[in-house]
Amino acid sequence: MKKPIVTLKDVSKIFDNGTKALDNINLQIFKNETIILSGVSGSGKTTLIGLIAGLDRPTEGLVEVDGVKISKLPQIELDSFRQKSVGVIFQDFGLIEYLTVYENIIASLIPLRLERDIAERRVQEAMREANISHKANSRVYHLSGGEKQRCAIARAVVNRPNIVICDEPTANLDLENSKQFIKLLNGLKSKGHTVIIATHDPIFERLMPNIRKITISNGKIENSYG
Amino acid sequence: MQPNRFYFALINLLREAKGHIGIAILSIILIFFISSIILFSNALQQTILEALEAQPDFVVQKIRDEVIVPIKKRVADEIIEIAGTTNISLRVWGRYTFSNTQKSILIVGVDFLDEQSHDALEKIIKSTDLNEFLMDRNQIIVGEGVAKWMKKTKRDKTLRVYTPKGKAVELKLFKVIPKSLNLFSNDMVIMNIKTAQKIFGLKRSSVTDITFDAPNELEWDIIPIKVSSLDSDLRVISKKESYKAYQEMFDYKGGFFLLSFIMVAMSFMMLLYQKYSQVYSSQKRSIGILKAIGWGVGDVLIMKFYETLTVVVISFIIGFLLAWSFVFIFDAPIIRDIFLGNSNFELTDIKLYSSIDWFNITTIFILFALPFFMSVLIPVWRVATTSPKEAMR
Amino acid sequence: MDNTLLHNQNVIILFFGSISSLIVLIIATLLAIEIIFNWDFNKTDKRQHRLEKNSWLISTIIGFIASIKVILLPYFVFTIDTLSNIVPGAMCGAGVISYNDYGMKLLFIKIVELALIAFWLLLNRYDIKSLYRWIKPKMFLLILIFAISTIQLWFEYHFFEAIDIHKVVNCCSTLYGLLEGMNPLPWGLDRNLLLILFFLLYALILSTYLAKQEYLFTVAVILFSIIAYYSVLYFFAPYIYEQPNHNCPFCMMQKEYHYVGYAVWSLYFIGIFLGIWSIFAQKVLKIDSQISKRYSVTILGIFILLLVGYVLLYYYNNHTFLQEIKSTGMIMDM
Numbered sequence: 017m018k019k020p021i022v023t024l025k026d027v028s029k030i031f032d033n034g035t036k037a038l039d040n041i042n043l044q045i046f047k048n049e050t051i052i053l054s055g056v057s058g059s060g061k062t063t064l065i066g067l068i069a070g071l072d073r074p075t076e077g078l079v080e081v082d083g084v085k086i087s088k089l090p091q092i093e094l095d096s097f098r099q100k101s102v103g104v105i106f107q108d109f110g111l112i113e114y115l116t117v118y119e120n121i122i123a124s125l126i127p128l129r130l131e132r133d134i135a136e137r138r139v140q141e142a143m144r145e146a147n148i149s150h151k152a153n154s155r156v157y158h159l160s161g162g163e164k165q166r167c168a169i170a171r172a173v174v175n176r177p178n179i180v181i182c183d184e185p186t187a188n189l190d191l192e193n194s195k196q197f198i199k200l201l202n203g204l205k206s207k208g209h210t211v212i213i214a215t216h217d218p219i220f221e222r223l224m225p226n227i228r229k230i231t232i233s234n235g236k237i238e239n240s241y242g
Numbered sequence: 243m244q245p246n247r248f249y250f251a252l253i254n255l256l257r258e259a260k261g262h263i264g265i266a267i268l269s270i271i272l273i274f275f276i277s278s279i280i281l282f283s284n285a286l287q288q289t290i291l292e293a294l295e296a297q298p299d300f301v302v303q304k305i306r307d308e309v310i311v312p313i314k315k316r317v318a319d320e321i322i323e324i325a326g327t328t329n330i331s332l333r334v335w336g337r338y339t340f341s342n343t344q345k346s347i348l349i350v351g352v353d354f355l356d357e358q359s360h361d362a363l364e365k366i367i368k369s370t371d372l373n374e375f376l377m378d379r380n381q382i383i384v385g386e387g388v389a390k391w392m393k394k395t396k397r398d399k400t401l402r403v404y405t406p407k408g409k410a411v412e413l414k415l416f417k418v419i420p421k422s423l424n425l426f427s428n429d430m431v432i433m434n435i436k437t438a439q440k441i442f443g444l445k446r447s448s449v450t451d452i453t454f455d456a457p458n459e460l461e462w463d464i465i466p467i468k469v470s471s472l473d474s475d476l477r478v479i480s481k482k483e484s485y486k487a488y489q490e491m492f493d494y495k496g497g498f499f500l501l502s503f504i505m506v507a508m509s510f511m512m513l514l515y516q517k518y519s520q521v522y523s524s525q526k527r528s529i530g531i532l533k534a535i536g537w538g539v540g541d542v543l544i545m546k547f548y549e550t551l552t553v554v555v556i557s558f559i560i561g562f563l564l565a566w567s568f569v570f571i572f573d574a575p576i577i578r579d580i581f582l583g584n585s586n587f588e589l590t591d592i593k594l595y596s597s598i599d600w601f602n603i604t605t606i607f608i609l610f611a612l613p614f615f616m617s618v619l620i621p622v623w624r625v626a627t628t629s630p631k632e633a634m635r
Numbered sequence: 636m637d638n639t640l641l642h643n644q645n646v647i648i649l650f651f652g653s654i655s656s657l658i659v660l661i662i663a664t665l666l667a668i669e670i671i672f673n674w675d676f677n678k679t680d681k682r683q684h685r686l687e688k689n690s691w692l693i694s695t696i697i698g699f700i701a702s703i704k705v706i707l708l709p710y711f712v713f714t715i716d717t718l719s720n721i722v723p724g725a726m727c728g729a730g731v732i733s734y735n736d737y738g739m740k741l742l743f744i745k746i747v748e749l750a751l752i753a754f755w756l757l758l759n760r761y762d763i764k765s766l767y768r769w770i771k772p773k774m775f776l777l778i779l780i781f782a783i784s785t786i787q788l789w790f791e792y793h794f795f796e797a798i799d800i801h802k803v804v805n806c807c808s809t810l811y812g813l814l815e816g817m818n819p820l821p822w823g824l825d826r827n828l829l830l831i832l833f834f835l836l837y838a839l840i841l842s843t844y845l846a847k848q849e850y851l852f853t854v855a856v857i858l859f860s861i862i863a864y865y866s867v868l869y870f871f872a873p874y875i876y877e878q879p880n881h882n883c884p885f886c887m888m889q890k891e892y893h894y895v896g897y898a899v900w901s902l903y904f905i906g907i908f909l910g911i912w913s914i915f916a917q918k919v920l921k922i923d924s925q926i927s928k929r930y931s932v933t934i935l936g937i938f939i940l941l942l943v944g945y946v947l948l949y950y951y952n953n954h955t956f957l958q959e960i961k962s963t964g965m966i967m968d969m
């Protein structure tokens with residue numbers, strides 16, 4: 017199990033306006049591991065996730081994900097890295113509101129240029145997994161928070177990434193939906209995905225015992241259990 | 243339809259319908275405008291050139307001090323001697339202006355006993371009882387424009403003209419030239435050559451021009467030289483020359499119009515550039531999301547290309563079809579006046595040849611699509627290179 | 636009213652296209668120069684990031700220019716052809732284009748320009764796949780394209796500006812006719828030998844494609860491009876025109892011949908282009924180019940079928956083949 021799938025070495029991120037969001041982060045996440053990234057609001061969780069997901073690049077340091085040193089990658093490679101390796105569930109879900117659930121999900125398969133029925137099958141499978149099939153043809157802005165969430169999950173797993181990253185997944189959910197979500201996560205874990213959850217919701221620690229938790233505050237890693 | 247980039251392009255279009263409809267309407271107006279003018283002027287040109295086809299290959303006139311003077315009939319006999327010439331015939335051809343109204347008619351005196359070279363006239367005469375027409379030398383066949391004007395005057399069946407010596411000649415309407423031949427015949431009055439000679443005060447032995455054909459095109463350059471060598475005062479006008487003169491005139495007008503249109507296109511481009519920059523910057527987030535889930539720059543570029551192409555093609559088709567019906571079904575009311583309104587008798591009834599000319603369509607398409615695509619290049623590129631970070635905002 | 640054609644509608648459109656594409660090409664070239672000087676793929680700083688973005692703008696621009704030029708090249712040929720109606724003596728585009736020294740060169744430059752642009756786009760595709768390994772050569776090629784476009788515009792201006800529509804020009808039968816005692820074919824070939832070579836060379840292309848013989852394929856394609864040109868002119872064109880001594884490359888683009896010339900020449904140029912591209916891809920880019928070779932071989936095959944079709948059609952209608960009329964100094968046709 018001790019094979020790192022995510023490695024961060026001396027990673028810092030300073031934004032254009034001078035905000036130092038991450039400060040010298042060193043971190044390893046292993047294959048098929050589920051970890052929690054906790055920290056108060058503004059501590060730098062989303063920023064860190066952005067670096068791991070290849071949405072942004074660090075100011076300094078090395079980010080290696082799924083065997084690719086993405087901090088060194090040119091933009092174009094980063095695009096294809098995102099196609100293959102990571103699925104992200106954004107803090108506000110990051111769905112395109114005016115598209116249907118189905119369209120949102122299949123959108124992430126388009127750059128892969130799959131055959132029609134393969135793509136179709138994958139979408140159906142992902143929707144089933146995330147329990148959103150019944151809303152396939154509803155527009156996202158008609159959905160409830162929980163449904164949006166499940167749509168985002170389906171989209172994150174549809175291109176079968178090795179790593180699934182969730183940013184504050186339960187922030188907009190009630191207890192019942194949160195429990196369901198955790199059930200889904202456990203399902204992903206059993207399918208071999210590496211799952212990274214950024215949250216400050218204690219429910220994860222309660223329902224997912226023996227889980228590694230990394231706390232980050234002011235852009236620095238405070239402790240790392242597990 | 244399973245979603246592909248074109249599908250997403252369509253969704254985006256519908257989504258931003260308001261922004262695009264404004265652009266589409268403006269485009270349609272522009273296309274309508276250029277297409278109507280190009281279609282009309284080309285159809286008119288086509289019609290004129292086709293009418294020219296029926297004219298004799300050469301017209302010989304005598305010029306002295308830059309004015310046309312009568313030419314002796316016997317010159318025709320000399321022309322017959324030149325190898326390669328056929329269908330030689332005599333014509334009295336000239337404008338007659340009514341001093342009271344300043345209207346003028348084109349008097350064409352034809353020697354009806356002569357072999358006819360004038361196809362158009364032949365057609366009219368064929369459809370008429372020639373004998374009955376020939377019975378009275380003062381009978382005339384007139385163009386549509388003249389006929390209309392005659393109707394408005396008190397004596398609607400006759401036309402009174404005066405010879406240079408002040409003698410009145412009463413011309414009697416015999417027939418109106420059919421509409422299909424209207425273009426050149428509009429203000430024409432065809433009559434017996436002798437009557438025409440009388441009206442212009444010509445001697446029996448003189449006419450204004452001699453026309454002839456030369457069937458072998460390769461000799462077209464030599465024959466005029468040979469004719470001119472008969473008498474240095476003779477001027478030979480070839481059909482090709484008038485063909486070219488018309489073509490040049492249309493080229494000149496068309497070119498002038500195009501250049502002014504290109505000016506308009508420039509401001510259209512500025513507008514498009516601004517509008518699309520605005521529309522696309524409002525799409526930053528959704529494009530950012532697409533980028534975040536793996537779309538590359540190329541994917542977005544292609545999607546935006548489809549979007550633009552759809553707007554261009556739809557507006558083009560609508561604008562062009564509108565223009566086509568405007569010109570060929572509704573007979574281009576305003577443009578017709580602009581192009582033809584100031585002629586002597588209004589050429590309002592010309593039947594234009596309606597043809598679908600792919601060359602024309604391509605011309606209009608290039609004229610419209612090129613500036614359109616050119617002005618969206620940079621906005622499209624900008625939105626395609628949106629950072630996936632936008633998804634996290 | 637002056638005599639030049641600069642106010643002709645279609646000529647204005649041609650200039651409009653050339654000038655517009657040159658304007659955007661200037662932008663692309665400036666960006667390309669910056670890339671040549673500053674590109675460093677190992678860096679991931681802001682500047683490099685911006686250059687990467689700019690390289691996308693460059694490809695967008697070239698794609699745009701390519702689509703304009705693809706439309707404008709046949710448009711140019713068609714314009715030349717319509718102008719033959721007003722330029723005295725010209726029966727088809729051949730007369731107009733030979734009006735002055737610029738014409739043929741202009742057409743040649745236009746073809747080269749389009750080929751280079753297509754080449755650039757193919758290279759670009761491959762370059763992006765291979766992570767910008769060819770970015771600098773690509774940018775130099777872009778500068779070359781810019782230079783050629785500029786020259787093209789200059790030639791275009793001089794060509795049209797100089798045409799005086801009152802001066803008589805030669806018609807195609809004088810330009811391409813078989814004059815007495817003169818053999819227009821290269822290397823002293825006669826028609827039959829030419830035809831045999833034509834088919835043999837295609838067979839060679841086909842077999843070297845199947846056998847993956849790179850060098851022979853190269854030689855075959857280049858030789859074929861020359862032989863095919865003459866074969867069309869001096870063997871197949873007469874069948875298209877159904878006139879034994881009509882050898883004009885332009886007339887077949889007229890309506891009377893159903894514009895078949897556009898198909899003939901496009902197939903010819905695209906086939907040869909893809910052949911040359913596949914050799915380049917194989918030798919220089921070191922990628923397997925069997926696919927583009929296959930396209931090349933197929934397109935040239937269609938090209939041949941089309942031409943042979945005309946011969947067979949003639950035979951079917953007349954139960955005989957055309958006999959070359961040994962010219963007697965007189966130009967027979969038209």
Ligand SMILES: Nc1ncnc2c1ncn2[C@@H]1O[C@H](COP(=O)(O)OP(=O)(O)OP(=O)(O)O)[C@@H](O)[C@H]1O
Pocket residue numbers: 031032033035036037055056057058059060061062063064107184
């Ligand atoms: N694009 C940006 N430009 C400038 N500063 C930024 C940017 N994005 C984030 N920051 C700053 O970086 C710090 C870390 O932000 P981040 O969004 O990573 O926190 P977080 O832990 O996700 O917080 P939350 O729990 O509220 O989502 C904050 O101070 C934020 O203001």
Ligand SMILES: [Mg+2]
Pocket residue numbers: 061062063107183184
């Ligand atoms: Mg956050």
